[in-house]
Amino acid sequence: MEQLQAGQYYTLPIDRLTAPGAYLKYEEQDVLLPNRYIPKDAKAGDEVSVFIYHDSEGRLIATTDKPHAAVGELAFMKVAMLADHGAFLDWGLQKDLLLPRSQQRNPPRVGQELLVYVYRDEESGRVAATEWYDDYVKGDTSLLQDKQEVDILAVRKTPLGYAVIFNNAYEGLIHNADAVMGMKPGQQLKGFIKQIREDGKIDLVPGKPGYQKIEGEAGRILELLKANNGMLPYNDKSHPDEIYSYFGMSKKAFKMAVGALYKQRLIELLPGGMKVVGGG
Helix, strand or coil, rough: CCCCCCEEEEEEEEEEEEECEEEECCCCCEEEHHHHHCCCCCCCCCCCEEEEEEEECCCCEECCCCCCCCCCCCEEEECCCCEEEEEECCCCCCCCCEHHHHHCCCCCCCEEEEEEEECCCCCCCCEEECCCCCCEECCCCCCCCCEEEEEEEEEEEEEEEEEEEEECCEEEEEEECCCCCCCCCEEEEHHHHEECCCCCCCEEEEECCCCHHHHHHHHHHHHHHHHHEEEECCCCCHHHHHHHHHHHHHHHHHHHHHHHHHHHHCCEEEEEEEHHHHCC
């Protein structure tokens, strides 16, 4: 019989409502969902999406709160408290997550944000964090493809751009020319694989691949133009900070989108900006 596993999500039916909360059913197991998490007007038979973890007494318990990361995921977490056997991280739940001393790169400080991988100890079933996430980042890129859409986590700034981890499994780089303004470590964003190099290194770009990306951002520009009487004081000579502040996109993406609109004869370029063809 399969057992409930701490550190992951389940959708479970309510078996019965009691004074301390709702008991959810999984195979032959019951797990408590405390009263404060029970959806309004919930009744026996209703299904609830929950996250399972161990409470302070070591019992499995359910919550509708979402942690910063589940088992198999990476996230930046703040050090909440230090203890002899490790550090406790703000996990986004009632109970903090243990970062064992053996899983620390350097002695942490309270308030420090650390990039950690969440794992489950196979023997105890307990969930913990490790800074040695390199062990879980895959080296085999044979299943990846150019233009594949991915989930990106920015890790650190480098001279070339931003080192990132994507799909909780691979390392990559967003070059400075492709980075969005205001990027910072810990930021999560959607993107796609720009290219997989011969040496196995992977370049990524925020947003959507190919013409689909241009269409989405071009559409946003058109909407803003029409909302401003068909004219805006921005063009390819505008400062990148001004473009990002107003449009929420990099100058490179802006120029691609404007170029697409111009080629479709939807806009006219002016010395001091642009306007919709026909006045909008």
